[in-house]
Amino acid sequence: MTIWGYARVSTAQQDLGPQLAALLEAGVDEAHLVTDKISGSRAGRPGLDRLLQQLQRGDVLTVWKLDRLGRSVSHLVNLVEELGERGIQFRSLTDGLDTTTKSGRFMFTVVAAMAQFERDLNQERTAAALAVLREKGVALGRPSRITRGQYEVIRNLHDLGKSERAIASSVGLSRSTVRRVIHGNIASLAKYETSAVDALPFAPVQS
Numbered sequence: 001m002t003i004w005g006y007a008r009v010s011t012a013q014q015d016l017g018p019q020l021a022a023l024l025e026a027g028v029d030e031a032h033l034v035t036d037k038i039s040g041s042r043a044g045r046p047g048l049d050r051l052l053q054q055l056q057r058g059d060v061l062t063v064w065k066l067d068r069l070g071r072s073v074s075h076l077v078n079l080v081e082e083l084g085e086r087g088i089q090f091r092s093l094t095d096g097l098d099t100t101t102k103s104g105r106f107m108f109t110v111v112a113a114m115a116q117f118e119r120d121l122n123q124e125r126t127a128a129a130l131a132v133l134r135e136k137g138v139a140l141g142r143p144s145r146i147t148r149g150q151y152e153v154i155r156n157l158h159d160l161g162k163s164e165r166a167i168a169s170s171v172g173l174s175r176s177t178v179r180r181v182i183h184g185n186i187a188s189l190a191k192y193e194t195s196a197v198d199a200l201p202f203a204p205v206q207s
Contacts, residue, residue, distance in 0.1 A: 019064040057087035
């Protein structure tokens with residue numbers, strides 16, 4: 001069994017020190033610390049992506065706080081459930097979520113219930129956003145600009161686990177454009193991004 005630690009800050013100027021210190025104090029070996037300096041709203045996080053591939057059955061993934069890991073409640077729950085299916089445990093040091101304990105597993109069921117609630121709300125918001133787009137006469141072809149409504153629909157449908165093909169059909173964009181939106185590769189859309197912690201049921205912390 002290996003105890004891994006993951007820490008993230010949103011920009012290169014922010015300090016990983018407090019998170020790393022907490023992870024080391026919690027028993028994570030320095031050799032098993034993985035970090036990212038990237039916005040939590042981005043789908044791709046190189047350090048985390050590599051770590052998820054490295055994790056083995058019996059390992060424990062530890063973070064300082066939930067908002068360091070998940071983009072939203074749905075994303076977080078899906079990730080922890082996938083880890084559980086692989087026999088990997090999860091701990092968040094400041095949120096009381098520790099799937100190695102009974103109380104922690106109970107806490108996770110509460111978070112999972114909130115995630116389902118969020119998915120239901122997202123479905124309603126997505127349907128409403130699509131209706132607004134249609135009322136405004138937004139073409140379902142390939143518009144030269146991605147509107148806030150389209151951006152939000154893409155992110156909501158992605159969090160709901162919809163395929164890129166299905167999302168592209170819903171918003172009238174190409175799959176390649178949808179993929180670029182999901183991975184945060186269109187700089188002009190940064191103005192539409194919202195912090196992942198806004199969707200999490202825990203108080204935000206400063207990175």
